[in-house]
Amino acid sequence: GAGVSQSPSNKVTEKGKDVELRCDPISGHTALYWYRQSLGQGLEFLIYFQGNSAPDKSGLPSDRFSAERTGGSVSTLTIQRTQQEDSAVYLCASSLESRWNSPLHFGNGTRLTVT
């Protein structure tokens, strides 16, 4: 079956512009996660959804970052007034269950470059 799909795969934007990143999780997966990975670094947790609600938004770096999930499926991560330090790969993952008891299935990420 289809895996986690992220779009776009690459995004180049000018500093100050807003960007929207999309994630289509695996059908039936109730939990959805966003992570950020800078070059050669580990994964930085951003936000986690259980269904449409986000019990944990603790990782969002600033109020320029927001995310939503509708219909228990597609999620969008929005970054407003992008800054150069926002440049990174944004990874989305989904899992069948929540609370870290089941494996995460990752998409291939969106590589964001802010010029």
Add this chain to the structure above:
Amino acid sequence: SQQGEEDPQALSIQEGENATMNCSYKTSINNLQWYRQNSGRGLVHLILIRSNEREKHSGRLRVTLDTSKKSSSLLITASRAADTASYFCATDDHKLSFGAGTTVTVRA
């Protein structure tokens, strides 16, 4: 700060050799997971080991967990060029926390 920390940061081995990497963590866990990431791709789940398990195998992979030392190891036996990737451990504190990873290069 990161919960899981992998060691070493990088590892280069000859094809056919074994590769061992370690993960240390700070707080108590329910389970620990290992993932692999090939260049430019997302992470792929390898093994989940629960806190009441000490060892788990999957093909050429062997994972151990020592909760008293708060550490885990991943062993790849008879390595292949296709094993070249970064390997991450992840622990379940209030979120799934990943370390910075171990980059493994398998030379043909």
